[in-house]
Amino acid sequence: MEAIRYDALQETLYRETMDNGLQVYVLPKPGFQKTYATFSTKYGSIDNRFQVEGQEEISVPDGIAHFLEHKMFEEPEGDIFAKFASQGASANAFTSFDQTVYLFSATENISDNLETLINFVQHPYFTDQNVEKEKGIIGQEIGMYRDNPDWRVYFGLIEAMYKVHPVHIDIAGTVESIGTITKETLYTCYNAFYHPSNMLLFVVGGVDPEEVFRLVRENQAKKDYPPQGTIERKFDPEPSGVNEARRECKLPVSLPKCLFGFKETKLGFSGAELLRRDLATKLALDLLLGASTKLYQKLYDMDLISDSFSHEYNSNPNYAFSAIGGDTKDPDKLLQVITEEIKNVTASGFRAEDFERARKKKIGGYLRMLNSPENIAHEFTRYRFRGGDLFDVLPVYESLSLDEVNARLREHIDWNQLAVSLVVSP
Amino acid sequence: MNKTIFERGSAGHIRIHVLPTNRFKTFAVSLYAGIPLDSETVTTTALTPFVLRRGTVSYPETIQFREQLELMYGAGFGFDVYKRGNYQIVQIRMDTINDSFVQSQESLLAKTFAFLGEVVTKPVMENNGFRAAYVTTERENVRKKLESIINDKIRYAAERCIEVMFEGDPYRLHPLGQRADLDNITPETLYEAYRNWLRQASLDLYVVGDTTLAEVQELVEKMFDLNRSDTPNYAPAEKNTQPKEVRTVKERLDVNQGKLNLGLRTSITYRDDQYASALLYSGILGSYPHSKLFMNVREKESLAYYAASRYDGHKGLMTIQSGIEIANYEKALRIIREQLDSMRAGDISELEMTQTKAMIRNSLQEMQDSAFEMIAYDFNRVLSGKERPVEDLLAQVEKVTAADVVQAAETFQLDTIYFLTGPKEE
Numbered sequence: 022m023e024a025i026r027y028d029a030l031q032e033t034l035y036r037e038t039m040d041n042g043l044q045v046y047v048l049p050k051p052g053f054q055k056t057y058a059t060f061s062t063k064y065g066s067i068d069n070r071f072q073v074e075g076q077e078e079i080s081v082p083d084g085i086a087h088f089l090e091h092k093m094f095e096e097p098e099g100d101i102f103a104k105f106a107s108q109g110a111s112a113n114a115f116t117s118f119d120q121t122v123y124l125f126s127a128t129e130n131i132s133d134n135l136e137t138l139i140n141f142v143q144h145p146y147f148t149d150q151n152v153e154k155e156k157g158i159i160g161q162e163i164g165m166y167r168d169n170p171d172w173r174v175y176f177g178l179i180e181a182m183y184k185v186h187p188v189h190i191d192i193a194g195t196v197e198s199i200g201t202i203t204k205e206t207l208y209t210c211y212n213a214f215y216h217p218s219n220m221l222l223f224v225v226g227g228v229d230p231e232e233v234f235r236l237v238r239e240n241q242a243k244k245d246y247p248p249q250g251t252i253e254r255k256f257d258p259e260p261s262g263v264n265e266a267r268r269e270c271k272l273p274v275s276l277p278k279c280l281f282g283f284k285e286t287k288l289g290f291s292g293a294e295l296l297r298r299d300l301a302t303k304l305a306l307d308l309l310l311g312a313s314t315k316l317y318q319k320l321y322d323m324d325l326i327s328d329s330f331s332h333e334y335n336s337n338p339n340y341a342f343s344a345i346g347g348d349t350k351d352p353d354k355l356l357q358v359i360t361e362e363i364k365n366v367t368a369s370g371f372r373a374e375d376f377e378r379a380r381k382k383k384i385g386g387y388l389r390m391l392n393s394p395e396n397i398a399h400e401f402t403r404y405r406f407r408g409g410d411l412f413d414v415l416p417v418y419e420s421l422s423l424d425e426v427n428a429r430l431r432e433h434i435d436w437n438q439l440a441v442s443l444v445v446s447p
Numbered sequence: 448m449n450k451t452i453f454e455r456g457s458a459g460h461i462r463i464h465v466l467p468t469n470r471f472k473t474f475a476v477s478l479y480a481g482i483p484l485d486s487e488t489v490t491t492t493a494l495t496p497f498v499l500r501r502g503t504v505s506y507p508e509t510i511q512f513r514e515q516l517e518l519m520y521g522a523g524f525g526f527d528v529y530k531r532g533n534y535q536i537v538q539i540r541m542d543t544i545n546d547s548f549v550q551s552q553e554s555l556l557a558k559t560f561a562f563l564g565e566v567v568t569k570p571v572m573e574n575n576g577f578r579a580a581y582v583t584t585e586r587e588n589v590r591k592k593l594e595s596i597i598n599d600k601i602r603y604a605a606e607r608c609i610e611v612m613f614e615g616d617p618y619r620l621h622p623l624g625q626r627a628d629l630d631n632i633t634p635e636t637l638y639e640a641y642r643n644w645l646r647q648a649s650l651d652l653y654v655v656g657d658t659t660l661a662e663v664q665e666l667v668e669k670m671f672d673l674n675r676s677d678t679p680n681y682a683p684a685e686k687n688t689q690p691k692e693v694r695t696v697k698e699r700l701d702v703n704q705g706k707l708n709l710g711l712r713t714s715i716t717y718r719d720d721q722y723a724s725a726l727l728y729s730g731i732l733g734s735y736p737h738s739k740l741f742m743n744v745r746e747k748e749s750l751a752y753y754a755a756s757r758y759d760g761h762k763g764l765m766t767i768q769s770g771i772e773i774a775n776y777e778k779a780l781r782i783i784r785e786q787l788d789s790m791r792a793g794d795i796s797e798l799e800m801t802q803t804k805a806m807i808r809n810s811l812q813e814m815q816d817s818a819f820e821m822i823a824y825d826f827n828r829v830l831s832g833k834e835r836p837v838e839d840l841l842a843q844v845e846k847v848t849a850a851d852v853v854q855a856a857e858t859f860q861l862d863t864i865y866f867l868t869g870p871k872e873e
Contacts, residue, residue, distance in 0.1 A: 055813040392818070
């Protein structure tokens, strides 16, 4: 067990890697009632073609990582939710582009709940019958998202941007693609990606770190995991430019939804470098489009945006893009005004005073985020899987320079890489 | 568990509730202003906080207002307008970093109160009203928000179900008001409505963080210039009348998935001794993944991705919501009604009792880790006039028997069935 002290944050993180490769992190929160634990695999919707060292390369159906997540909750003795409930824990899971996360939150029976979490995720139980049954449930989940304009405009943007990279494939897949999933394909994916060396356990709350590590050590010692080679995820080269400059979807909405963004061309960053680019880009976007900018106020006064207007930046070693927008009565006018302003700002650069204020805001937002055990666990894992460290965020913000952020903005804004997604009423 | 004891006081006819603690990295501040739901005032009350957040005497321009928040290390500032029982509540929240994490010259808590005090009591004025431009744009903003309810079909169906169920009752009103009222609101009439609201509303100010009651009282006296002559209490909710017959309403929209919503009335409210039994009732029926609705509608029949119930103790209301294949309406409704019947018939296992108690216990205990959740729980006491510390409710939940749940079940009467269905005839 190794302790890492972050004085500025008044936090101490403990870590240990198990013999089978499982990384375990514990962040004690003295005085907290709750313990929140996430058990995550670096495996998400984009991992649809891969090769485990020494094995054959395979392609799997769209939506299988998410399907697998659903099916993990079933054990021979029944639904694992019931067991968590008996132990007073609230359990859940989610699948994103590049990870699948299983979690529980509890105020009692922490050791039992932790064992349950580890054991159910390390025990797949798929039958022809339970796989078929799940298709109906996930079919309804897909139907629910199809009716959700916010989801459609967001995914529409990624589809407009990416032609090849599987990030453009809906996380849940389609009714057709999940129709081809069998228990055999599920086991194949499970065996490749749920090896402990591809997984991370994070525990935060009122716990004693040594007790947690002892429990995990003993639990893992009872299980036999032969060493696994590296997993090579295969991605065909993504062409530069965008798939479609503009994509439109029809759904009944009170106002059109307009989301646009830039698809990054320089990729391959990871670890500290990726974290720094990520934070610099987010700071740049906030300086450009945040609620205290002249542009935001102008768009608001022109009645082109509402409180729904927002921006985000999503970055991974092999894809990265911004997503900007919200509800608007006039998408073309909105894009025109924003385009002009972006051209002005990229030419002039940000003002030092604005930069310092935005930096303060980001630091405050980061510290506030650390009040939430859920956010800590999720963000830590997300950064870790990309080779970065959540607890480096404060020093990185403190060390970013105005020139660096200006340069990042200029690099990110590449008009050849712009895509627009719209949802409009039929 | 730790006892949660708010220290209470008052200043300027505002009730003050302070929980001194150093568990969090921030000061959480929440101001509740409640007035009875009334079609005459619902829209002006809803619009008021939108205008207040545009500018104050010291920060007349919205950009200045937001820059000030950023300078306070990105202090969180937000508000909500919602219904609780027969009241329309405006909640204004701030979340500011505790000074010990940043190099701040002045106390950030004092700055927070100076800011909040200005927002509430010193809006930027023009002639004898609010600044006209702010009223105009925020009126449109609220209009857009009301119109956008239809975008999210889950929410839309839930709102429609309530409107149908509470026809003729103020509870039918949307907390953001009525679209038709917006046109007639002027800067002058809104200002007058705001003054009346500030005079008449029940005001409660909460602070959780590293401070004391004396410090907060002093800050409120200094920063909140309200000129109030009274500290009005909330009136407890009256007993619900029993529904005469079940109403069924079907509406059509261009949706892929049907949304089935049920509304039930109960005579049990937060004040009642049976409140804990009602929590168990809703929990066993549909609040958790081990509950009857989830197990039968989703897991057994694969009819839905979500099927859940929610109990509102301030109104004596329970709602059930589910997203289903349109063709499965009859079947899903039958299965949901079977669950209601089985609860009344006492088909409640010992396991369901222990699981549900454990889940309720967990959610009550984990509230202690979130400043705003502790505040929200304590506000139940203010609203209902019923003193029920978390420890008491925990003890009451433990004592509930299956027979008590059946007794509670008898008070839950189905009132409304609402189905949002697709455009075509089935």
